[in-house]
Amino acid sequence: MTDTRDEQGSAVIEFITLGMLLLLPVAYLVLILGRVQAATFAANGAAREATRSYVTAANSGEGQVRAAASAELALQDQGFGSEEGELQIVCSRALCLTPGERVRAEVRVTADFPWLPAGLAETLRAHVVVTASQVETVDRFRAP
Numbered sequence: 001m002t003d004t005r006d007e008q009g010s011a012v013i014e015f016i017t018l019g020m021l022l023l024l025p026v027a028y029l030v031l032i033l034g035r036v037q038a039a040t041f042a043a044n045g046a047a048r049e050a051t052r053s054y055v056t057a058a059n060s061g062e063g064q065v066r067a068a069a070s071a072e073l074a075l076q077d078q079g080f081g082s083e084e085g086e087l088q089i090v091c092s093r094a095l096c097l098t099p100g101e102r103v104r105a106e107v108r109v110t111a112d113f114p115w116l117p118a119g120l121a122e123t124l125r126a127h128v129v130v131t132a133s134q135v136e137t138v139d140r141f142r143a144p
Helices: 010-055 062-076 120-124
Strands: 083-091 100-114 127-139
Touching: 010 083, 010 100, 010 127, 062 083, 062 100, 062 120
Parallel strands: none
Antiparallel strands: 083 100, 100 127
16 A cells, blocks of 8 residues: 655755755855955055055155055945055155155955954954055156
8 A cells, every 4th residue: 555645845845945055155155255356356456556646646745645545445446444454655765756666555455254243253253354565666757
């Protein structure tokens, strides 16, 4: 004698349950990777624009202001605030804007993982730090 039970609909419930258990971690991983990629774009763009702004300035003070403003705009373009990025201008000589001098901008961006409570994120150290640097040469034919 065969046992004929009515099992209609149980496969759909199992499929949805298992699908959600597998889909949610994959979707979160995609969000994290997107945030890290945005941090990479932000760091590269900020370093590039900061050096370009710095080497075209009239003096070092103006160069620092212009570089900081350019880096902040590049960070905001990718959804990062100025507190999430750090800019440092490095020169090998005391006078950075000497003709032929190489100016390097180093940018460090911290990308936090989305949707984590602050206490848990700090405990797990749930962030990725992305760094980028760019070197530009001050125009050799610039008036000293």
